[in-house]
Amino acid sequence: MNGSRAAGLTLAWRFAAFRSEGFPLLPTLILLTLALVAIFANVITPYNPEIGSLGDRFHPPVWQAGGSAEHLLGTDHLGRDVLSRLIFGARVSMVVGFTAVIVAGLLGTGLGIVSGYLGGWVDQLIMRITDTWLALPALTFAIFLAAIVGPSEMNIVIILAAVYWTRYARVIRGEVLSLKERDFVRLAIVAGCSKRTIMRRHILPNVLNSAIVLATLMLGVVIVTEASLSFLGVGVPPPKPAWGLMLADGKKGLMAGYWWLTVLPGCCIVLMVLAANLLGDWLRVKLDPQLRQL
Amino acid sequence: MTVPILEARNLTKHFPVKRGLLGRGSDVVRAVDDVSFAIEPGRTLGVVGESGCGKTTTAKLVLHLEAPTSGAIRFEGRDLQTFDRGALREYRRSVQAVFQDPYASLNPRMRVGSIIAEPLVTNESLPAGAARKRVAHLLEVVGLPERSADLFPHEFSGGQRQRIAIARALALSPKLVVLDEPVSALDVSIRAQILNLLRDLQSRLGLSYLFIAHDLAAVAHMSHTIAVMYLGKIVEIGNAETVAATPRHPYTQALFSAALPSHPDEKRDEVVVTGEVPSPLAPPAGCRFHPRCPHAMARCSAEEPALLPEAGRLVACHLYTGVRVSVGAAAR
Numbered sequence: 344m345n346g347s348r349a350a351g352l353t354l355a356w357r358f359a360a361f362r363s364e365g366f367p368l369l370p371t372l373i374l375l376t377l378a379l380v381a382i383f384a385n386v387i388t389p390y391n392p393e394i395g396s397l398g399d400r401f402h403p404p405v406w407q408a409g410g411s412a413e414h415l416l417g418t419d420h421l422g423r424d425v426l427s428r429l430i431f432g433a434r435v436s437m438v439v440g441f442t443a444v445i446v447a448g449l450l451g452t453g454l455g456i457v458s459g460y461l462g463g464w465v466d467q468l469i470m471r472i473t474d475t476w477l478a479l480p481a482l483t484f485a486i487f488l489a490a491i492v493g494p495s496e497m498n499i500v501i502i503l504a505a506v507y508w509t510r511y512a513r514v515i516r517g518e519v520l521s522l523k524e525r526d527f528v529r530l531a532i533v534a535g536c537s538k539r540t541i542m543r544r545h546i547l548p549n550v551l552n553s554a555i556v557l558a559t560l561m562l563g564v565v566i567v568t569e570a571s572l573s574f575l576g577v578g579v580p581p582p583k584p585a586w587g588l589m590l591a592d593g594k595k596g597l598m599a600g601y602w603w604l605t606v607l608p609g610c611c612i613v614l615m616v617l618a619a620n621l622l623g624d625w626l627r628v629k630l631d632p633q634l635r636q637l
Numbered sequence: 638m639t640v641p642i643l644e645a646r647n648l649t650k651h652f653p654v655k656r657g658l659l660g661r662g663s664d665v666v667r668a669v670d671d672v673s674f675a676i677e678p679g680r681t682l683g684v685v686g687e688s689g690c691g692k693t694t695t696a697k698l699v700l701h702l703e704a705p706t707s708g709a710i711r712f713e714g715r716d717l718q719t720f721d722r723g724a725l726r727e728y729r730r731s732v733q734a735v736f737q738d739p740y741a742s743l744n745p746r747m748r749v750g751s752i753i754a755e756p757l758v759t760n761e762s763l764p765a766g767a768a769r770k771r772v773a774h775l776l777e778v779v780g781l782p783e784r785s786a787d788l789f790p791h792e793f794s795g796g797q798r799q800r801i802a803i804a805r806a807l808a809l810s811p812k813l814v815v816l817d818e819p820v821s822a823l824d825v826s827i828r829a830q831i832l833n834l835l836r837d838l839q840s841r842l843g844l845s846y847l848f849i850a851h852d853l854a855a856v857a858h859m860s861h862t863i864a865v866m867y868l869g870k871i872v873e874i875g876n877a878e879t880v881a882a883t884p885r886h887p888y889t890q891a892l893f894s895a896a897l898p899s900h901p902d903e904k905r906d907e908v909v910v911t912g913e914v915p916s917p918l919a920p921p922a923g924c925r926f927h928p929r930c931p932h933a934m935a936r937c938s939a940e941e942p943a944l945l946p947e948a949g950r951l952v953a954c955h956l957y958t959g960v961r962v963s964v965g966a967a968a969r
Contacts, residue, residue: 525741529734531755534760535726544744548747
């Protein structure tokens, strides 16, 4: 009795300690849930998200009059189950989001390190390209690229990586500029290390924190852009269930009272982006070498 | 006389500074101006001076991290600027460094063992076991436990980190170690330990040191030769005991009089220097020290004094050249 009470107290205390460090428990849970849902999408979905029956069009969610437990979140204009589509939409957002963020991160971090460390004309070249890239509005640029290469999930990843690598390159280059003046880099030169070794062994591990923080913050941006592209019809091609695509399909029904077709995918996008941003913010503070006095 | 391990001849480094909106009309910072010195095998050259006098730039030139604007560094008689890849590699093996800040000079993402082994692994193809053995030996030499190799730098204190930095510098058994203010970032209680360690290593391994510091006591304790720098120039250079006991240049006198005496009852002449170090962008004409010198004469602002022999060392001061003016008349 006494023991279990003590255990309960420690657990509560632990939870409080968790909170006191500002660990964003809720965003992490949301992202984890979404990730799990995305991974096991084909196991947990009650219906095929791409095929509906026209007899079941515009069923409202279960709690609304006329709704049924068969379609918990209702059906769309083709009679497809909204819940199933949302679940598979999470998979699309997750896959596209993570892959694009990683590809952009690898490209941007690599070029940022090379640009910052080598300096000279290499730096000039990469940074002028970056300037040009950053001067273009991201979404317009993405639409332009999408119009050229055509819609497909793979192409979306390439487009997003091509649009967003500059954000990494800029930040990482700045970090490298200060890192390369640090004594341990000078001592590596004195020890006879080649430039490539210094970049790999001394620069890269020390910018990795920033790259991870950036990636987390970029996740939200990338997901919104993917949804926007899909909404505009140049993203994930139908009938694949992407949240942006569902918004686009549902918007005509909004005036007719079919609110669940737009509000539900909208909520999903907001939740995911918000969670990613909160987690990124926390990581930024947590991993900041200045704040941590590394 | 033996061939010096390292010799600087009229070494000069100017840094261009861009001025104006379009970066036209650039000025130069004369960080190091016409500096010459030599380091004998197994000996220590101490360089002292205030912040910004060119000590660290001299160290960077010697370490081949910066190229000199003019003048030359000769390593065992050969000009460093003419070195090809192979010779430069050999030079990197022979010359190592310890820097001021023990918190900045160790990569926070590497384990101490890899930090110390890096010069070894880079320059010699050693099997992992042999490298580990050498690291353990080096740790023992600098007085750290062997298990330190598996830890990260942040698990050590400043003094311990400086020992790690020294162990790394010794890894390749270099001929010359550049010590750029190796103890100024450390607590006074640890300074003596590190300095004694360095001296001990010198006598055991026959190392040469280029010892850079602004702490006169440390320099006098460590060096065989002392060079005093002011605004990029050497104003006095000579045997350490001679310079420390009877400094001749007014700046050296002021430096030594500002340092704490070894005994509180010791009576010394107070030489007070007023004002700030002028900007190295526009050093004063003539003798660079004349605006602050208590013995300044008319000649000092017009003519730059040459570094000439005086009482067993070289001094750049008009007090000791040409017609002697009585010090009383020269003082304002």
